[in-house]
Amino acid sequence: MISVRNLVKEYSTRAGTLRILDGVSLDVNLGHAAVVMGPSGSGKSTLLHILGTLDEPTSGEVVLGDANPFRLGAVDRANFRNQQIGFVFQDHQLMPQCSVLENVLVPLLARSRSTQENAHYTDRARMLLDTVGLSLRLQHRPAELSGGEKQRAAIARALLLEPTILLCDEPTGNLDQASGNAVGDCLTEILGDNGPAMVLVTHNSAFANRFEQIFTVQNGILIQ
DSSP, rough: EEEEEEEEEEEEOOOOOOOOEEEEEEEEETTEEEEOOOOSSSSHHHHHHHHHHHHHOOOEEETTTTTTTTOOOOHHHHHHHHEEEEESSSSSOOTTTTTTHHHHTGGGSSSOOOOHHHHHHHHHHHHHHHHTTTTTTTOOGGSSSOHHHHHHHHHHHHTTTOOSSEEESSSSTTOOOOHHHHHHHHHHHHHOOTOEEEEEEEHHHHHHHSSSEOOOOOEEEEEE
């Protein structure tokens, strides 16, 4: 689960201290989702980066699962991120020289594993690609996929290591309506009893309405 209490994020500028997030609190349980909306520059991506341990809070409490990752050292925090958090970005970030299946297996590169684990995750990658409707695209390169297919491959990659947290930054931002709907279907289908806690940032109100909790960031404050 995700539990955030009184989160503050500030940056120092020549003009003084700039407060981006001002006392944000948020709870998202496993199998549930929260959408964060707001204008560009409102702080929603900053919130996502902190939840992903890519940036640090100025103050406040962030608990992901049963740990506060900001109390860990750099190496342990990186391991935590790799094992517990999946990311889906607006740009799919697929490696053009690799097949779809190889792209989904990329998270394995950051960890040591046995032959048995390799076999397990290869089977899981195939299962995930089937789940997102790409079972016939395993050996295709990203250039041979549509925009929606690329993003669905990115979702499969994010889920490979069975993360407890999935963070999505504008996952339909570069897609047409039909492709965006397909990506939305994939994301809603992975929620439920065995699903991760999910936080999504979007400007798309129709996409946001697929999910149960919708928040808006206004002047650094999270409003439901």
